[in-house]
Amino acid sequence: MRVLIYGAGQLAQMMYLAGCPLGIEVQAVDVKDDSVVHPVSKLPLELNLTQAIEAADALSVEFEHVPERLLEQAAASDKLLPSMSNILIGADRVREKKLLESLNVPNCAHRLVTDLTQLDECVESLGERLIIKASRDGYDGYGQWRLTDRSKLDALKQSLQGLDLDAVPLIVEQMVDFDRELSMVGVRDKQGNISTYPLAENLHYKGQLHVSVAPAPEVDTELQKRAAHIFETLASGMDYVGVLAVEMFQCGDTLLVNELAPRVHNSGHWTQSGSVTDQFENHLRAVCGLPLGDVAAIGVSAMVNIIGCGSFSRELLSIKGSHLHWYGKTVREKRKMGHINVGAADYAELGDKLAALSQYLPLEFFPKLEKEARRLRNA
Template sequence: MRVGIIGAGQLGRMLALAGYPLGLRFEMLDPNPQACGGQVAPLTVAAFDDEAALAALARRVDLVTFEFENVPVATMAFLAGRCPVFPQPAVLEVAQDRLREKECFQELAIPTPAHRPVESRQQLAAAAAELGLPAILKTRRLGYDGKGQAVLRQAADLDAAWAGLGGTPLILEALVPFEREVSMVAVRGRDGGMQFYPLAENSHRQGILRLSRACAADPYQERAEEYTRRVMEKFAYVGVLAFEFFQVGGELVANEIAPRVHNSGHWSIEGAVTSQFENHLRAICGWPLGATTLNGPAAMINFIGELPGTPTLLAIPHLHPHAYGKSSAPGRKVGHATLCLPPGADFDGALRKLREVIGGLD
């Protein structure tokens, strides 16, 4: 079976690497000729709206998936008229618009932060007065890794935020006084069967995920699974879905979904019986899903900007490095490493030692 992947970043790269042992073959399409997925699979360099290139790809593959949620919905709809596409474009359309996404959560009785749509400076002032400050102003579309947003702590911040983000549809959200940020990574097959990974507790730096730790027997596991199940069933979803939450008091408050394999699930490559990448491929191919149980205590550390030296990483017991084949640049995810220990090992002690060696994990 040949799988087409729209986008050829590190997620597409890791999908292909997970799929080759299963006997799958891959082709990717991306406008960037240097996209790192092209190092491991044939790459068509074309714009996402190049219908001739898309049609040619559809003829060469058995089905198509995508590796980032900002691929144009029109691209996936065009492909869906020519070959099977998973996940379905309908969920992509909702996930790309923060307001529609929150309306979807509310329809499914999933708690969300208080929020208001903003399309003018006057509307921003009214929304800030209604919700109160602090609050966070976000573009409704295309923001990620802390981009396309501004924190408003006082009325004097409104002008600068509007100057930086105005002119496009926005949403103002009340700032949530969360205790933890957690994410659920789940997978649903073509037959409706589902598997759920253990919740991951996430730490960010400058809006970019830095550390994600899998949580065995988390008290919020069941609730996160239920909220995620509601979304997947609504869309008859096929593939891996990530759902990010804020823990506030005794409740989980929805942040956002990502209809794809997700950074906070990278620990599963070594840390779970079946990785999120393999399970995504199993799901979209109509194959049986794999077990999502932990192999032992596990965490994922992102490398932002540049990679530590490979010998340094290899000298750390139970650490598994993954370089993405990308050049160094500020704010760029260039690799990650998974810390996977035997059951019962001193995970906190190992994490402290890792901090000492490579730093920057706090």
Template sequence: MKVLVLGAGQLARMMALAGAPLNIVISAYDVNTDTIVHPLTLQKLGTGLSNAIADAEVITAEFEHIPLPILEQCQQSGKFLPGSEAIQAGGDRRLEKALLARCGVASASYLVINNEADFKQAVSELGSPLIFKSALAGYDGKGQWRLKAPGQADAVWQQMADFLAADAKQAIVAEQFIGFNRELSLVGVRAGSGEVNVYPLTENHHVNGVLSVSLARPVNIMLQQQAEQMFAAIADNLNYVGVLAIEFFEVDGKLLVNEIAPRVHNSGHWTQQGADVCQFANHLRAVTGMPLGNTELLRPTLMINILGEDHVPAAILSIAGLHLHWYGKQKRPGRKMGHINLSADSLAELKARFARLIDLLPEAAFPELEQMLGRVSD
């Protein structure tokens, strides 16, 4: 089976690694250079989207911010899963908010801003504090502004006005700021038949808007049920096929959707060591029509992102239950270079191993890990 992935980053790489035992051959299409590459070696295999489509039996995507003409051409092929509608909803906050409303899924109150009048209306109706997010191309904390008090409105609007003036296709979504207890995410998979399997809710910790740590452990049943109901509502509405991730805010026992990601997701990397079948294999199973795999938690597992670093102390490999995953990228500040998965048979043992890992990692390169340590045994 040949699968084409739109995008040639680390998620395509990990799909290729998961697909090999299933006899699934992955090629990656770099949307920026119009080249077809091997997802592990990045060796050039060819050029042209038409050629890439013709050689593939199934097409999928590793990210949302794909030019519309490419999405349309893939959709017309009849091979594209989860499909253009889902990918566009994940890449445009206006479409995403409309989808959530259509599905009856709770999220923060919002207004779309195209001009200063819209901005003033948002401040008047939604109050402050507010968070503003670019409709397009916003991820890992990029394209965001915060209004903490009305007196800051003129300065914040000027920044946003300059941003809107630079791109006629852009808009900004204003949201009420949510005072949440925790950030959580759910990764699930839906087959073409409508069958759904979901992994346990994962607790996330971000640093400067970028995911730092994800923790998978036994979860509150009521929260898990809420998350699964929201997942089913969204996935069924889209007739979704593949892995879908949903990020939540937990507010006093209730979940609000922050955003969706129509693809395999950073907060699901723990599944490589903490679940029977990882998210990458399950995505490929779904889009190629294979039976879905087991998504139950096998053992408590942590995922730690490696950001902007191309090496870690070799001593960490002596820690039991630790697995290191590099992405083969050139070093760049803040870039996702790899991740560490750390597992144990109990939360107490996981906490002890995590404490040892924190002692070995340079604090400047891995800030705020101590904040997550206390959550492991809660």
């Protein structure tokens, strides 16, 4: 079988590696020039996009910001999974919020803003602590602004002055004092069967995911069930096929959906060694019509992103249960270069291992690591 993935980054690469044992050949589309490339070497394959679409059993994406003309061509083949409209929900916060509202899924109070004068009404109705998000093309904290105090509203308007809000409206959200961010990665197959991984707890720094711990500590059966219910509502409501990631804020007993990603997700990378079947394999199984794999966790895991950092000691592999996933990219500031998965029997051991890991890494690139190690050791 063949699966063509739009996008030729690390997610396509990891799908390639997961597909190989199943006899599924994953090819990637470099959306910069529509070329079809090998997902690992990135070298062009000897076929063009039309031929690759023709030869594929399924088409899918590694990111939601695929140009619409490409998605339209893909959708026309009737092989695109998840569907174009589902992919666009992940790419457009207006569509996303509409979906959440239509399915009655709890999310942060928000307003759609197409004119900066509407910001005053936002402050009136949502309060003075707001997060303003471009509805499209935002990523890893880009395209986001904050208002923390009514007195700074004019300055905010100034900084937003250049935006074309007709083309890309803003979503203005009430800032929520959440306890933590959790994410649920799950998978739905063509028959509508759904499997959800245990919740992961995500630690961000400057808008980027730095560490995930899964299963998230202090999640009781009730909370896991509630998250799974939200996932099922969304995935079934969307008639979704493949892996879907749902980011949520936990506020006490309440879960508010923050964001959807219609694809394999960074907060699911822990599944590579921390679960029976990883998210990459399960995505391929789903889009190829194969039975879904077991999503049970194996012990507890942490996933540590390597961001903007190209040099560190490989001796970190001496930590038992540590696995390096290196993407083979050129180093750039804030660029995700790879990740490290660490598995342990319990949280205290996981904390010890993260503490050990911090000895091998240049900590300026890993601002969340030591504190998380301490937290887990005391858990």
